[in-house]
Amino acid sequence: MIRTPLRPLARILEARQKGENPDAIERENKRIRHEQMRDRSRQRAEGRLLVLGIFFFCAFSVVGARMGLLATSEATEPRAHAPGAVISASRADIVDRNGNILATNFETHALYAQPRHMVDPVMAAKKLVGVFPDLDEERLLKDFTGKRKFLWIKKKISPEQMQAVHDIGDPGLLFAPRDMRLYPNGKLAAHVLGGASFGKEGVHAAEVIGVAGVERYFDDYLRDPANGNKPLELSLDLTVQAAAEQVLWGGMKLMNAKGATSVLMDVKTGEVVSVVSLPSFDPNDRPRPATKGDPSDSPLFNRSVQGVYELGSTFKIFAAAQAIDLGLVSAETVIDTSGPFKVGGFKIGEFHNKNYGKLSVTDIIVNSSNRGTGRIALQIGAERQQDFLRKLGFFEATSFEIVEAAGGKPLLPKRWTDLSSVTISYGHGLSSSPMHLAAGYAALANGGYKVAPTLIKQTTPQLGPRVISAKAAADARMMLRKVVSDGTASFGEVPGYQVGGKTGTADKPKPNGGYYKDKVIATFASIFPAHDPQYVLIVTLDEPVETSGTKPRRTAGWTAVPVAAEMIRRVAPLLGVRPTVEPLEEAVITLAGNN
Structure with missing residues (x-):
């Protein structure tokens, strides 16, 4: 300008x-x-x-526009939000077959500290220990007065604890919103559910991830936001599970057992309606895994799938059924069970050195003859025996939908000799889990079809390939019924439910080889009702001993069988199985002419 x-x-x-x-x-x-x-x-x-x-x-x-919008909309609670946060805290519920909640989410808070904003660190540390007695006051004071700018104090706190921290009044103590996993039934079905923990964590959100059981196996499904309103529906029945756990706990204590497990399975769908492993734990406060000692001593150990045992004479029915299926014998075929009986230079004996003499195949199962079963196994041969047990699933881990099941692979002999065939026929030399045994018995109970144990609710039968003829399966069921009515499992009789089953008592192996003389694994594998089986029940006790008599008794007939009978008595009505009168055999009518 x-x-x-x-x-x-x-x-x-x-x-x-x-x-x-x-x-x-x-x-x-x-x-x-x-x-x-x-x-x-x-x-x-x-x-x-x-x-x-x-x-x-x-x-x-x-x-003005915002005020008008708020005035015409429904009030909602504001939620903490961090710009750019990628942590998703949503997780689908888990329910039983009837829709009862097994696992759900619960809104809570975590407690953290920003020491540089604290007014009185000494007083805050002292009062925090009063609210949380498990905290270390010296450690807290060191963190509060050191160079740290942020530290977590508690990952989960109750509303009462939150109020108590509020009352401390220190601006450096802050709360982070959390969605925690809640198991409202406590220890019930703990080994199935497994538990959950926090993954990625931020001040405004934390990722909930599964650490064991179905929580980990179905982690991707449960964390998928698209499934937030679609709960994972399991095959378990909460009421049946509660009854089974109560009976098994009482039986374990009564029989002085170290541990116990039970598996209740539908023979046509493979649905596991109840599975129990004791001792148990509370998934709301999951203990730390054991780092030393016997893994089975930990309450986290799932005996139903991780417990790989020699299951004793429960295997004898497989040898009898296969021999009938192959046409080698019939249920009435007589076999000489007298001694001596040597295979590969080893003498095969009987329980308490009994000598049963000549027995039919049915009586071999009823009396649980080792020699009789061994002679049947030699007729079958090692190759055919392996093929049959492989079809039943005894060569691989089960497909049961918990992560622990993958570690329960059966232990097989390195060389399958004639001696192996004989000992495996009566349950020694091959170790498997109770879940394997349940699937094997289900195939006999449903008419000869393989079924895979599952935790997912099914709406139709899930029969796999045929592994044995209907005639052989029917004969096997008849034998199992006679074991209860006339044989070693007489304590397993439950009026109205026609239980069939087979006992098995196996010496417990030592960690460094050999077997204990006074410790056993006692198992009762049962089906009910025997004339039209709907369910398989396996009960296994670890180191049981019945002491009501003058001498301690450890066999399954005295320990596992009574526990299984009581369980059937309790759960059968809950399953909708109505008691019936056992069908009688058809009378043979002979027409006689006039002389």
Whole structure:
């Protein structure tokens, strides 16, 4: 901008010639300049006021619109949010077959500290120990007065604890919202559910991940936001599970056992309606895994799938059924069970050195003859025996949907000799889990079809390939019924439910080889009702001893069988199995002519 001079030379010279005062020219020019400056300032001020007015108009319009929206919408609780957070805390519920909650989410808080914002770290540490006695006051004080800017104090706190921390009143103690996993039934079905913990963690959210059981096996499904309103529906029946756990716990204590497990399975669908492993734990407060000692001593050990045992004479029915299926024998075929009986230089004996003499195949099962079963196994042969047990699933871990099942692979002999065939026929030399045994018995109970144990609710039968003929399966069921009515499992009789089953007592192996003389694994594998089986029940006791008599008794007939009978008595009505009168055999009518 070109400024006009206040004393232009031409005008000054002209004014002097005319005798005028040159200073008047300067004053006049100053006045004009000042007026121009005021005009420009006024224009700028008016422009600014216009812009400010427009800004305030827009701001109040937005506020008014927001207030109107809030006034016409439903009130909601504001939630903490971190910009850019990628942690998803949602997790689907787990329910039983009837829709009862087994696992769900619960809103809680975590407690953390920002030491640089704390007013009185010494007082805060002291009062925190009063609220949480498991905290170390010296450690807290060291963290609060050190260089740390952030530390977690408690990952989960109750509303009462949260209020107590509020009352401390220190601004450096803060709360983080959390969705924690809640198991409202406590220890019930603990080994199935497994438990959950926190994965990725932030101040405003924490990721809940499964650490064991179905929580880990179905972790991807449960964490998928698309399944938030679609609970994982299991085959378990909560009421049956509770009854089974109660009976098994009482039986374990009554029989002085170290541990126990039971498996209740539908023979046509493979659904596991109840599975129990004792001792148990509370998944709401899952203990730490054992780092030394026998894994089975830990309550986390799942005996139903991880417990790989020699299951004793429960295997004898497989040898008898296969031999009948192959046409080698019939249920009435007589076999000499007398001794001596040696295979591979080893003598095969009987329980308490009994000598049963000649027995039918049915009586071999009823009396649980080792020699009789061994002679049947030799007729079958090692190769065919392996093929049959492989079809039943005894060569691989079960497909049961908990992560622990993958570790329960059966232990097989390195060389399958004739001696192996004989000992395996009566349950020694091959170790498997109770879940394997349940699947094997289900195949005999359902008419000869393989079924896979499952934890997912099914709506139709899930029969796999045929592994044995219907006739052989029917004969096997008849034998199992006679074991209860006339044989070693007489304590397993439950009026109205026609139980069939087979006992098995196996010496417990030592960790470094050999067997204990006074410790056994006692098992009762049962089906009910025997004339039309619907369920398989396996009960296994670890180191049981029955002491009501003058001498301690450890066999399954005295330990596992009574426990299984009581369980059937309790759960059968809950399963909707109505007691019936056992069908009688058809009478043989002979027509006689007149003499």
